[in-house]
Amino acid sequence: MGTVVLTMKASVIEMFLVLLVTGIHSNKEMTKKIKRLKFNVPQINCDVKAGKIINPEFIVKCPAGCQDPKYHVYGTDVYASYSSVCGAAVHSGVLDNSGGKILVRKVAGQSGYKGSYSNGVQSLSLPRWRESFIVSESKPQKGVTYPSALTYSSSKSPAAKADLWSTPTYTSSQNRPGANPGEMDFWKPGSVLLDAGFVPKEELSTQSLEPVSLGDPNCKVDLSFLIDGSSSIGKRRFRIQKQFLADIAQALDIGPAGPLMGVVQYGDNPATHFNLRTHTNSRDLKTAIEKITQRGGLANAGRAISFVTKNFFSKANGNRGGSPNVAVVLVDGWPTDKVEEASRLARESGINIFFITIEGAVENEKQYVLEPNFVNKAVCRTNGFYSFHVQSWFGLHKTLQPLVKRVCDTERLACSKTCLNSADIGFVIDGSSSVGTGNFRTVLQFVANLSREFEISDTDTRVGAVQYTYEQRLEFGFDKYSSKADVLNAIKRVGYWSGGTSTGAAISYALEQLFQKSKPNKRKLMILITDGRSYDDVRIPALAAHLKGVITYAVGVAWAAQEELEVIATHPARDHSFFADDFDNLYQYVPRIIRNICTEFNSQPRN
Template identity: 65%
Template sequence: MKATVIATFFGVFLTCTYTAKEATKKTKKAKLYVPQIDCDVKAGKIINPEFIAKCPPGCQDVKHRVYGTDIYASFSSVCNAAIHSGIIDNTGGKVLVQKVAGHSGYRGSFSNGVRSLSLPRWRESFLVSEGKPRKGVTYPSTLEYSSSKSTAVKSEPNKPEQDLKGTKSADPANTSEKASDQGDTARKEHQTTPVLTPATEMATTTPTPTTTTTEPSTTVPQPTTTPAAPRTTAAPAKARPGLHRGRDMGSSSVHPAYASVVAAAATMEIDSWKPGLSLFDTGFSSKEELNPKPLESISQGNQNCKVDLSFLMDGSWSIGKRRFQLQKRFLGNMAQALGIGSAGPLMGIVQYGDDPSTEFNLKTYANSKDLRNAIEKIQQKGGLSNVGKALSFVNKNFFLDANGNRGGAPNVVVVMVDGWPTDRVEEASRLARESGINIFFVTVEAAAQSEKQNVIEPNFVDKAVCRTSGFYSINVPSWFSLHKVVQPLVKRVCDTERLACSKTCLNAADIGFVIDGSSSVGTGNFRTVLQFVANISKEFEISDTDTRIGAVQYTYEQRLEFSFDKYSTKQDVLNAIKRISYWSGGTSTGAAISYASEQLFSKSKPNKRKIMILITDGRSYDDVSVPAMAAHQNGVIAYSIGVAWAAPDELEAIASDPAKEHSFFVDDFDNLYRYVNQLIQNICTEFNSQPRN
């Protein structure tokens, strides 16, 4: 009996143990499938806010660019950023990517065999870490791309073709590659899933990703049926991303000034140094050539006026209801006269009072008729005339990819003001100009004599516009006369060759020359070097908001000839170069680079490209690699020009990557002039290839 009980007990025990094991197997969490990405895939092309991906071997390549250190701009290659940060090596591996908000001042550095580049600003950033899932976070097994051109890797075998027919929604984790591509194409035309854009900042720095179901729309909204967009009240916004509003790097359309500068640089002639030749008499002038890129739209518009235009509409109480109606009529007439269309001007309106708000952006309406009808429906906001606040709002929020900014078109703001602003405009307008916005003012019914004591900035127009020549400002004595300035204003905003604030390679840099003044150069050759410096300088648009020039001369010691903020006109800069006196002495190039970094480039404006052009004729008595590396890490783009006995290895160490595009050598000082056009062309080519929002 006892033996039977014991046998029964063991039988029950073994049965329970087996059942428990089977239950454990059934409830065991499925293994995470990690999708593979290509070496060139940029973080910004992937919609998922957090994901784990596998990088293939061999991604450590200079062509897969990285921008930043520790925190990277989303324009960077995911895999190369992971190698740069030390998460993986060139054999590949898993990487955890977390999207975070964009910021300014991405710092370049050299780490783990990868050179990352500096970048002033970008709309979105990301962090990389070891490819292990975080607790409580669900990761997608298939990545969702913002464009159908990207390569999404399938995580499961294809479903039968008949299962896909008639399907309207596509789960990115379960559909075939064909369905994924179709979904990507539809999302590109009509996005229904929340996507990280410059106008949609993430709520946290480590968002929890989820695998969402997206239903691609089968119809694309046309401009003729689009209702007036609701006003977006200004709120605390993130820092403006980008020196220039968003550029589609895949587009063949570039700003006319960029293309013309590179083309002109390839053919311009620079005078060599000749006895009796007047210094500073050489150079070239470039002209813009419109190259519009048509978009899909009902109206192509006036193709001779391809600008992205924002009107700041005065909605303050001071204007009154009747004059507000006259202002709307004027804006409607402007829309008609401009010839709104996808290949011509695009126009949006921001109304300001106490706070600014967007009535509609650049992509809301793509023809003059619909735009005029929408303008008629605008309701007055009321409040004060806070123009400065409105300019800051436009600078940070209006000219973005998400709002229809085209990148290849100049950005123009026309400010309508009844009387005078009730806040300061100087600082806000300066930041807008430095971001490439061309500011026009239309002032109506200026302050009466008894009212002038209440004006905060009596000369606010001159402090705000791009140039004080009168081209950027129109004063109208009465709102009833406003219709008379429609055609003059259209002519001005469409004259793209005179839009001086548009960002180009010629007006967006702080350029510091580091000049060898050692005894081996000699007085005559030193004057030839100065002409070389002048020939380069005179091709840039020089002012306190455009390109600025500084110069350092060195021997054993260093001397600051003039700083970036010393001269604000081209003629003053050329005169200052002419006055530089030859020093004579030894050659400590490394110390000179450190000195230039501290005395020149540390004072550079954050939204300016920092360019150092160093000219030397011999080997340095000190090390150049460490100071040059420090300059590169601080965002300085270095060009080295060697003459006669200059050491090629030092020139390459000084130059930014790739060295062959940033380092030059001539056998004689008299041949320096031959590299002026090449240097200008390389500077412009590099500027044009840099990502911008």
């Protein structure tokens, strides 16, 4: 009997050990299975903003197509939380436009966010925002648990609509219908704010307000769009043109510290819809563009360009003086008037003319084109930089990013009006006997050094020279040389004359022989160099120069009379008259004269 009991005990113990081992093995297998369960990455849409997601760090999957300008991004590398998560990922280069998985980490708000163009996305600038984030490749960090479902700052997730649940709250993914047993997300749509911690109401309202950008400081240009409102364009194509303008306004990041934009519509006659100061952010500008209605009539683009040259880029209309002026002309087919002369005057006023032509004339229509090759006659430079041709209106959007890039490339805007490329400069050089041959060569070197500072061409700054004694001689006029090299060589070839000193007569001669032929929209600068007192009266000729708008700089050397220099010089005399005690010291005044010329230019309205 005892033997039987012992045998039974042994059997029970053996069974217990088998069950224990089996249980341990089963738990290990279960653990391995749980570990092998795949991590579920949440899917979001392109328009989801980081500020709407409460999780401080998460991995998400972005769809394709998030490069679109309508998904706004603010900042570079570090992005304001009002940005599209996926748009920021494309801008940063972590994703391309085909989508994919990314890791997002929230960081502190920044005092400023810099906009930039990268990977097909134009991000916008922002002065400050309460929260930021950075994006990187979706490589999970060790020891960090990432959520399989995101927590949003409202009960309705901005992710896919199919994920919304209106059924009772589920305390775990194991109880949620259709859930993967391995998703330990404790998904509670009815109490999402409580799960994540209370978010103050005012903080949520701050996130819901779209920030107003100060504009991209790397693209500080004053921009006019001349849109075609002629009858031939039709309503459908006119709508496409308006959408293009709205997309441009968004991509440019409009603001007082960046680009400003106005719109002129032309038909029979042009009219300004809004100028540079009317709308100073992209949002308001897009709203205003939507309200534009078509005018109809002919496509008089030349008349519109003249209108813009005379009226648009003025201080009263918001022109900032130091910013390049750009006019983009859209033409359906071809203009019904001539554009060459109007465009030349615009270029010489410092306006960078761009042309976008859509659906040009076919062979049997070319007879109606008033000005063949009108684009090359109109644009700022015939190097392809300033012109686009689009075969169809439906392809117009393809020019958006290239146009934005070129408009913002201020270094290449060759027609921009500046203090160095917008004047007719006439040198009036004393060749009297008291100067002497050696000193005369020093004076010519001074003239060459000043000329070298300017951008010289037939449409930029032009240079002419007069030498005088008792008599006067035109060494070369404004239209003689159209390159800096030619002007410098001409200065070098000027021969010393020798004689008396009739400065008053020389000023009158320069007004007639040089400045009479100056272009009406050019600044007129006279730089007179003399070494002595004039034998004739300088007051009346100097007054005549001032009344004709000629800005006069008087440079005296050695025996020149200070009071005479001040009479010749434009008011205030302290900025326009200079005295060197020796010819060898003339070179010291070159930077000061150039600085004064530019300071005076920048303080004046453009037109």
